[in-house]
Amino acid sequence: MNRKNKILVSCGILLIVLSVAFKLFLDSVYRIPILMYHSIEYTPNKKDKITVSPDAFTRQMKFLHDRKYNVIPLEEAVSYIREKKRPPARTVAITFDDGYENNYKYAYPALKRYHMPATIFIITDKVGKNDFMDWGQINEMSASGIIDIESHTISHAWLKYIDDKKLKDELAGSKEVLEKMTGKKIKFICYPMGGYNEHVKSMAKDAGYEAGFATKPTRLAPSYDVYEIKRVRISPTADNLFVYWIKLSGYHAFFRALHEDSKKTDIVK
Ligand SMILES: [Zn+2]
Known part of the structure; x- marks a missing residue:
């Protein structure tokens, strides 16, 4: 040679x-992008970082549909994580926290129109009050086969700092109420305000949950722990579909963590 x-x-x-x-x-x-929405509402308050307008939400669902994203039920996303498998390209799951009535009014029609499965985490004590959905709306969506209903505790408590009796109540009690009202098995818990630790995780497991969902994607290491599944927050910045596309990449958590580390802040939301 x-x-x-x-x-x-x-x-x-x-x-x-x-x-x-x-x-x-x-x-x-890489982390399977599990999108985290809250309120879908028209709001003049530009400082609100977790409310997405109905028009932007519908555009985002159309984007997923037109670009042929593989939008899967949350249960399937959990299976990929549990089995440490990487899903096919452009796989995404959709979640909503809190159970606002505007999810029924604005998000549900768009999800139906574009055949997108999604999960809504319900705070059982809030059902039917103020801006939250009632049981009729929850059951209509649950029966549609498009929306999966799961638990966001009884009172939206900060689970890290409550005693065990109350913690057990928040976890098992909300599961029981939701199972009774929907007639379906409740498999997942979403920790309010991202508040969890190893004890909360093990109590969630004891209460019969198969997975737990967090809010802040700051850890760099790949996480296959189904009791602290990270999600991607969709804020009004994602009205811009280029930003939305980046959030759908599966690498958003990594870049966000780098950004947060450089700022040395601890984002709780
Ligand atoms: Zn919440």
Whole structure:
């Protein structure tokens, strides 16, 4: 082999090694994008970081539909995480926290129109009060086969700092009420305001939950722990479909963590 060929072969090997390393790196920071919505409402308050307008939400669902995203029920997303498997490209799951009535009024029609499965985490004590959905609306959606109803506790308590009796109540009590009212098995818990620790996770497991959902995606390490599944917050910045596309990539949590680390802040929301 002459010198030129040796250089070519060395470059080729280097390129292969770099590609494999890059692929391994991407796989290590990838997380299945589980979108986290809250209120879908028209609001003049631009400072509200968790309310998405109905028009923007409908555009986002159309985007997922037109770009042929693989929108899967939350249960399937949990299976991928539990089995440590990477889903097909452009796989996404959709969740809503709190159970606002505007989810029924604005999100549900768009989800139906574009055939998008989604999960809504309900605070049982809030059902039928103020801006929250009532049992009729919850059951209509649950029966549609499009919406999966799960628990967001009884009172939206900060689970890290309550005593065990109250913690058990919040976890098992909300599950019981939702199962009674919907006639379906409640499998998942969403920790209010991202408040959880190892004890909360083990109590959730004891209460019969199969997975628990968090709110803040700050950890860099890949997480296959189904009792602290991270999600991607959809805020009004995602009205811009380019931002939305980035949030759907599966790498958003990694870049966000880098950004947060550089600011040295602890985002709780
Ligand atoms: Zn909440």
